[in-house]
Amino acid sequence: MWNNEGIKDTVRRWADLQSPTVLTITRALIFVLGLILVSFVLHTTQIFAYINTSVFIRTGPLHLGEAQNQSIILGPELVTISGERTGFNSNSGEWPPRLEFAILESSGPAFDLYLQCQHQFMTKNESDTLSFYQIAGIHGRPYKEFNGVKGNANLGLGYCKHNSALFLLWHRAYVALYEQIISECAQSLAPRYPATIRADYVNAAKTLRLPYWDWASTPALPEFLQRATCTVRSPEGFRTIQNPLYQYKYPPWAHEGTDPDLPPPSNGSACSLPFTVRSPNKDFVSQPEVANSNLNKVNFRNHTYRFFTSLEGNWDYFATAARWNPRRKDSLEYIHNYVHYSINGTMPNNDCSAFDPVFWLHHAKSNTDRLLALWQAVFPKTFVGSSVNDEGAFSTSPGTVETPDSPLAPFFNAKDREPLTAHMVRSIRDFGYSYPELQGDSQLSEGAVRHKVMQQVTRMYGA
Numbered sequence: 138m139w140n141n142e143g144i145k146d147t148v149r150r151w152a153d154l155q156s157p158t159v160l161t162i163t164r165a166l167i168f169v170l171g172l173i174l175v176s177f178v179l180h181t182t183q184i185f186a187y188i189n190t191s192v193f194i195r196t197g198p199l200h201l202g203e204a205q206n207q208s209i210i211l212g213p214e215l216v217t218i219s220g221e222r223t224g225f226n227s228n229s230g231e232w233p234p235r236l237e238f239a240i241l242e243s244s245g246p247a248f249d250l251y252l253q254c255q256h257q258f259m260t261k262n263e264s265d266t267l268s269f270y271q272i273a274g275i276h277g278r279p280y281k282e283f284n285g286v287k288g289n290a291n292l293g294l295g296y297c298k299h300n301s302a303l304f305l306l307w308h309r310a311y312v313a314l315y316e317q318i319i320s321e322c323a324q325s326l327a328p329r330y331p332a333t334i335r336a337d338y339v340n341a342a343k344t345l346r347l348p349y350w351d352w353a354s355t356p357a358l359p360e361f362l363q364r365a366t367c368t369v370r371s372p373e374g375f376r377t378i379q380n381p382l383y384q385y386k387y388p389p390w391a392h393e394g395t396d397p398d399l400p401p402p403s404n405g406s407a408c409s410l411p412f413t414v415r416s417p418n419k420d421f422v423s424q425p426e427v428a429n430s431n432l433n434k435v436n437f438r439n440h441t442y443r444f445f446t447s448l449e450g451n452w453d454y455f456a457t458a459a460r461w462n463p464r465r466k467d468s469l470e471y472i473h474n475y476v477h478y479s480i481n482g483t484m485p486n487n488d489c490s491a492f493d494p495v496f497w498l499h500h501a502k503s504n505t506d507r508l509l510a511l512w513q514a515v516f517p518k519t520f521v522g523s524s525v526n527d528e529g530a531f532s533t534s535p536g537t538v539e540t541p542d543s544p545l546a547p548f549f550n551a552k553d554r555e556p557l558t559a560h561m562v563r564s565i566r567d568f569g570y571s572y573p574e575l576q577g578d579s580q581l582s583e584g585a586v587r588h589k590v591m592q593q594v595t596r597m598y599g600a
C-alpha cells in the first residue's frame with residue numbers, strides 16, 4: 138500500500154543516488170510545475186465565477202410577459218435607470234424640478250453645465266453605449282439591439298411605443314435615462330471649476346434636471362435653439378462651442394455601406410440627410426420661422442386644458458392615439474404628434490426624430506411627461522389597464538396585449554436589474570425629479586394637490 142512515509146523513503150533513496158546538478162534541475166522543474174498548477178486553479182475559478190454570473194443574470198429577467206420577441210442576454214455592461222439621485226431637499230421632502238427652458242437659460246452655472254454636457258454627450262464616440270447616437274437610436278433607426286433585448290428589425294420600428302396605452306410611460310423611462318446621463322456628466326464637470334466659483338457649479342450640478350419647453354403656453358421654438366454656436370463658461374474659462382441644441386450631425390457611415398443604419402439619401406426622407414433639420418427649405422436649411430408659424434396654427438393651449446376637463450379622467454382617452462381609442466383625437470399622444478408635424482423636417486419621422494435635440498429638450502418629451510405628471514396629480518387613482526398594441530415595436534409583436542407589468546424595453550431598473558414596467562415608472566418621485574407646479578405637494582393631501590394643480594392648469598391653459 139502507498140502511504141506518506143513510504144513515498145518519502147523512496148524519494149530520499151532516489152535523491153541519494155543523484156548528482157547535485159540533477160537534483161537542482163529536478164527542484165526547478167517541480168517549482169515551475171507548481172506555478173503552472175496554481176495559475177491553472179486561479180484561472181478555472183474565474184471561469185466558473187463568470188459562468189455562474191451569466192447564468193444568474195440570464196435567469197433573472199427572462200420572464201418578459203407578452204414580449205414574444207424578447208430573449209435576454211445581459212452582460213455586465215447593462216444600462217439601468219435610477220433617475221438622478223442628487224439634490225433631494227430633506228426639509229421639504231422634494232426632488233429638484235425640471236425647469237422651463239427660459240428659466241434654465243437664465244440660470245448661469247446650471248445652463249453652462251447643461252450645454253457642455255449635452256455637447257459632450259452628442260460628440261461621444263458612437264461605439265460607446267452611452268453615446269447620443271446609441272441612446273437616440275433606441276427610439277427608431279438603426280433598429281439595433283440595446284441592453285441585449287432582442288427585436289425584429291423587419292417590422293421597420295424602433296423600441297419606442299406609439300399608438301399604445303404605454304406611450305407616455307415608455308417615454309418617461311427614456312427621458313429619465315437621458316437626464317441621468319446629463320446630470321452625471323454635470324457632477325463630474327462641476328468640481329473642475331476654479332475654487333472661487335466652484336461651489337456655485339457644484340450646487341447647480343446637484344439640482345440640474347432636463348428643461349422642458351411648454352409648447353402649450355409658448356408655441357414657438359426657443360430662440361436659443363436657432364443659434365449655430367454658443368458661449369459657455371467652462372472650467373478653463375469662457376469658450377465658444379457648436380450649439381448642441383441646434384442640430385445633430387450623423388456619423389458619415391450612418392448613411393453608407395451595404396448595411397446602412399439610416400436610409401440612403403435617395404428616398405426623400407429627412408432621415409436621410411447627414412444632419413437634423415427643422416422645416417427645411419429646398420436646400421435643406423432649417424427655417425424655424427416656418428416651424429413657428431405651423432405651431433401657431435394649432436391651439437395647443439386649448440387642447441391641453443381639455444385633457445384635464447373633458448376626458449373623464451380616463452387613462453386611455455388621455456394617453457393614446459391608438460385606433461381603438463374613441464377619443465384618440467383628444468389624447469395627449471395625438472396632440473403631441475402635432476408638435477412633431479409642426480416642427481417638420483426630422484421630427485415627424487419616428488425613425489430619426491430622437492436625433493433632433495429638440496425632441497429631448499423641449500418640444501414633446503419632457504413637456505409631455507410634465508403634462509402626464511400634472512394629469513396624474515389630478516387623477517391619482519387612474520392608471521394604465523390592459524389593451525392591445527396593434528402597431529408593435531422593435532421588441533413588441535403587433536397585436537401584443539399590454540398591461541402595467543409589460544416591459545418598457547429595453548429599459549432596466551437600477552434597483553434589481555429587472556425590466557422596467559409601467560408600475561415602476563408610475564411616480565416621478567422614484568426617478569428623482571419634479572415639476573414647478575408640483576413643488577410642495579409632498580406636504581399636502583391628495584385632494585389639496587388636486588385642487589392646487591387644477592388652479593394652476595386653469596391659470597396656464599384655461600379659457
Ligand SMILES: N[C@@H](CC1=CC(=O)C(=O)C=C1)C(=O)O
Pocket residue numbers: 299474477484485486487488490491
Ligand atoms: N409617428 C407619429 C408622429 C411622431 C410621433 C413621435 O412621438 C415621434 O417621435 C415622431 C413622430 C404619427 O402617428 O404620425
